[in-house]
Amino acid sequence: MSALTDPHRESFRLSMLLSDTRYRSYTFQGIALAFLIAVMAFLGANLLSNLAAQGLDISYEFLGSPSGYDINQRPIEYDSQSTHLRASVVGILNTLIVAVLACVSATVIGVFAGVLRLSNNWLVRKIMAIYVEAFRNVPVLIWILIIFSIMTVSLPAPSAFRGEDPDSSLLFGAFAFTNRGVYIPAPIMGPGAWFVIGAFIASIIGIIALRRHAVKVLYDSGKVVKTFWPSVALFFLPTLIVFFLLGRPIGLDLPALKGFNFQGGIQLRGSLIALWFALSIYTGAFIAENVRAGIQAISRGQSEAAAALGLRPRRIMNLVVLPQALRVIIPPLVSHYLNITKNSSLAIAVGYMDVTGTLGGITLNQTGRAIECVLLLMLFYLVISLSISTAMNIYNNSVKLRER
Amino acid sequence: MKKTVFLGALTATSLIAGAAAAATLDDVKARGKLNCGVTTGLAGFSAPDANGRWEGFDVAVCRAVAAAVLGDPEAVEFVSTTGKTRFTALASGEIDLLARNTTWTFSRDTDLKFDFVGVNYYDGQGFIVPKALGVTSAKDLDGATVCIQTGSTTELNLADFFRKNGMSYEPVPIETNAEAIQQYTAGACDTYTTDASGLASTRATFETPSDHVILPEIISKEPLGPLVRHGDNDWGDIARWTLNALIAAEELGVTSANVAEMSASAGTSPEVNRLLGTEGDLGAMIGLDADWAAKAIAANGNYGEIFEKTIGENTPIGLARGLNAQWTNGGLLYSPPFR
Numbered sequence: 001m002s003a004l005t006d007p008h009r010e011s012f013r014l015s016m017l018l019s020d021t022r023y024r025s026y027t028f029q030g031i032a033l034a035f036l037i038a039v040m041a042f043l044g045a046n047l048l049s050n051l052a053a054q055g056l057d058i059s060y061e062f063l064g065s066p067s068g069y070d071i072n073q074r075p076i077e078y079d080s081q082s083t084h085l086r087a088s089v090v091g092i093l094n095t096l097i098v099a100v101l102a103c104v105s106a107t108v109i110g111v112f113a114g115v116l117r118l119s120n121n122w123l124v125r126k127i128m129a130i131y132v133e134a135f136r137n138v139p140v141l142i143w144i145l146i147i148f149s150i151m152t153v154s155l156p157a158p159s160a161f162r163g164e165d166p167d168s169s170l171l172f173g174a175f176a177f178t179n180r181g182v183y184i185p186a187p188i189m190g191p192g193a194w195f196v197i198g199a200f201i202a203s204i205i206g207i208i209a210l211r212r213h214a215v216k217v218l219y220d221s222g223k224v225v226k227t228f229w230p231s232v233a234l235f236f237l238p239t240l241i242v243f244f245l246l247g248r249p250i251g252l253d254l255p256a257l258k259g260f261n262f263q264g265g266i267q268l269r270g271s272l273i274a275l276w277f278a279l280s281i282y283t284g285a286f287i288a289e290n291v292r293a294g295i296q297a298i299s300r301g302q303s304e305a306a307a308a309l310g311l312r313p314r315r316i317m318n319l320v321v322l323p324q325a326l327r328v329i330i331p332p333l334v335s336h337y338l339n340i341t342k343n344s345s346l347a348i349a350v351g352y353m354d355v356t357g358t359l360g361g362i363t364l365n366q367t368g369r370a371i372e373c374v375l376l377l378m379l380f381y382l383v384i385s386l387s388i389s390t391a392m393n394i395y396n397n398s399v400k401l402r403e404r
Numbered sequence: 405m406k407k408t409v410f411l412g413a414l415t416a417t418s419l420i421a422g423a424a425a426a427a428t429l430d431d432v433k434a435r436g437k438l439n440c441g442v443t444t445g446l447a448g449f450s451a452p453d454a455n456g457r458w459e460g461f462d463v464a465v466c467r468a469v470a471a472a473v474l475g476d477p478e479a480v481e482f483v484s485t486t487g488k489t490r491f492t493a494l495a496s497g498e499i500d501l502l503a504r505n506t507t508w509t510f511s512r513d514t515d516l517k518f519d520f521v522g523v524n525y526y527d528g529q530g531f532i533v534p535k536a537l538g539v540t541s542a543k544d545l546d547g548a549t550v551c552i553q554t555g556s557t558t559e560l561n562l563a564d565f566f567r568k569n570g571m572s573y574e575p576v577p578i579e580t581n582a583e584a585i586q587q588y589t590a591g592a593c594d595t596y597t598t599d600a601s602g603l604a605s606t607r608a609t610f611e612t613p614s615d616h617v618i619l620p621e622i623i624s625k626e627p628l629g630p631l632v633r634h635g636d637n638d639w640g641d642i643a644r645w646t647l648n649a650l651i652a653a654e655e656l657g658v659t660s661a662n663v664a665e666m667s668a669s670a671g672t673s674p675e676v677n678r679l680l681g682t683e684g685d686l687g688a689m690i691g692l693d694a695d696w697a698a699k700a701i702a703a704n705g706n707y708g709e710i711f712e713k714t715i716g717e718n719t720p721i722g723l724a725r726g727l728n729a730q731w732t733n734g735g736l737l738y739s740p741p742f743r
């Protein structure tokens with residue numbers, strides 16, 4: 001036995017590192033790695049020595065001291081006496097808010113546009129093609145600035161809502177569109193409000209259960225159970241009944257002009273809207289192409305077979321094509337979500353206080369701790385990106401083809 | 405072993421690079437140009453004119469230093485900086501001198517490792533509002549939306565002012581003065597706050613400046629001055645004494661009109677002689693020609709001339725000398741003696 005393997009081992013010569021395909025890739029990877037380490041070490045040493053030469057050091061102590069500046073959009077308690085760390089957290093939350101909003105709306109827009117791009121209707125198809133091309137090919141920063149400028153210039157200032165005969169008035173008495181943002185009513189939770197919300201959640205669960213039951217009955221006995229109207233009824237009735245029985249525990253806080261600005265309600269600032277909207281339509285265009293590619297990847301035979309079975313076009317889409325297309329669509333979707341999160345750092349262009357604006361902007365500038373802040377920022381975006389990919393990978397694994 | 409040698413060599417190289425960067429004067433001379441950081445455009449202080457030539461009160465400091473060092477007031481490369489990018493630009497060596505209405509503060513001088521070479525404008529922070537708003541005092545601004553340049557001292561003063569007075573406000577952070585004007589004129593903010601000089605300059609660019617008022621309250625001290633990197637004291641001295649030369653020239657009656665004649669030969673005033681290099685060797689002490697100050701003054705005139713030409717009462721900006729008069733006229737300008 002050993003006589004057989006020994007000659008192999010002895011026959012290894014140094015030159016084989018280059019000539020033998022088994023080792024060659026290791027050689028190149030090794031060289032590349034050594035090179036990379038050397039470059040990193042050079043940059044690191046350069047940084048440290050130059051910092052030392054200027055009498056600077058790396059320290060994160062500034063995170064604990066009061067920030068001294070105010071932030072307009074504060075998802076958590078914050079004022080100018082809070083620490084830089086808290087300012088960073090406010091920034092992180094603002095980043096997450098706009099990223100989540102934009103991911104959701106970009107997906108909705110993308111799926112619609114992608115499906116409609118394959119529509120049989122010439123006009124619809126062309127309109128969607130124009131949308132996709134126009135928005136994919138103009139940098140997102142331009143879209144952000146365009147939308148923001150249009151909002152500031154074309155919408156009225158809050159003062160236009162003032163006086164006996166104001167130039168502008170609230171839409172439905174509840175929505176104010178101003179150049180400082182859009183004010184919408186906010187719910188006021190009275191005592192018992194949670195019962196209403198509970199009832200609503202329970203009805204949603206009920207609707208899901210009903211649909212499951214319908215499918216089961218269909219498979220077991222071939223009977224079709226009608227679900228549409230019962231679902232609608234379940235959706236509205238129980239919640240409304242509880243709402244009125246408890247004496248309307250959820251009220252509306254309407255925005256009203258007080259002093260310089262609208263008070264009450266929820267303010268969606270112009271910067272948030274511009275960023276959200278621009279990211280959604282821009283990324284939506286990419287997702288649309290994705291969705292179209294995913295659908296076209298499903299062989300025609302599938303839909304023809306489904307049609308031969310007598311399924312109607314919408315059902316073919318929903319039951320046969322889309323579930324398979326999802327497997328093609330999801331992996332690139334992850335990278336679009338990552339792009340949205342990273343592109344949200346363009347917030348700075350319209351003064352939206354995301355983490356680049358607080359930690360990487362004002363904090364960096366007021367403390368002069370550029371390297372520290374930028375390292376923290378990189379860490380944050382890395383963690384977020386990795387979390388999104390992990391989550392999407394888990395989802396992807398759950399829908400991918402199980403090979404038996 | 406080999407690796408440590410390698411890294412050691414690398415460190416040595418980068419140290420040498422760092423040391424070389426320290427002699428700013430040599431760099432500027434070798435380059436033949438002064439890299440000077442200015443605003444992105446603030447009428448009267450630093451803004452390109454119709455021909456693209458930079459003009460203004462801060463620009464004049466850049467030109468004076470270039471004239472003193474290189475003998476040519478045009479040998480300046482102007483670098484636009486925002487409130488946020490200016491310090492990185494200076495610290496990284498992209499610019500040799502920052503003249504961008506920057507407030508001299510403790511932490512900028514110490515923690516950020518810069519050296520302010522003096523004050524060329526004593527200022528304070530104010531608020532501008534449209535007359536139609538009917539506000540007459542900054543104390544009436546409770547609940548207002550305020551446009552504010554990020555990365556400025558004014559941002560911090562604003563927070564302090566509203567907190568101290570128990571008022572609330574909505575900050576709208578913006579990057580440049582141009583953006584602020586856009587937001588303010590569209591009514592997206594009720595008021596814009598920054599250095600009062602900046603407000604005067606901004607107001608001058610409005611269609612009808614008289615529709616806007618600067619509120620009486622000045623909420624902070626903003627001594628604005630040019631600055632250099634900490635650590636190169638020789639370069640700091642050159643910038644400091646060039647500014648002092650402009651101020652002293654006004655006090656001593658040296659103007660752009662008479663500087664050529666006065667520096668041709670020694671006159672009767674020993675201090676003027678020392679300033680203009682016809683007596684003594686002050687220039688050599690800072691590594692420059694004997695007539696360095698004469699060249700600096702010839703570039704744009706003395707401090708008073710620069711003031712009148714760029715932001716003074718006969719310009720659209722219309723600022724009075726006020727605190728920025730010579731100490732002999734009840735102001736704060738006081739150059740140490742040239743001796």
Ligand SMILES: N[C@@H](CCC(=O)N[C@@H](CS)C(=O)NCC(=O)O)C(=O)O
Binds near residue numbers: 505507
């Ligand atoms: N003096 C303050 C504020 C300086 C500042 O940013 N001023 C504004 C308004 S006067 C400016 O120069 N803007 C010109 C630009 O946007 O480039 C500081 O040093 O932080």
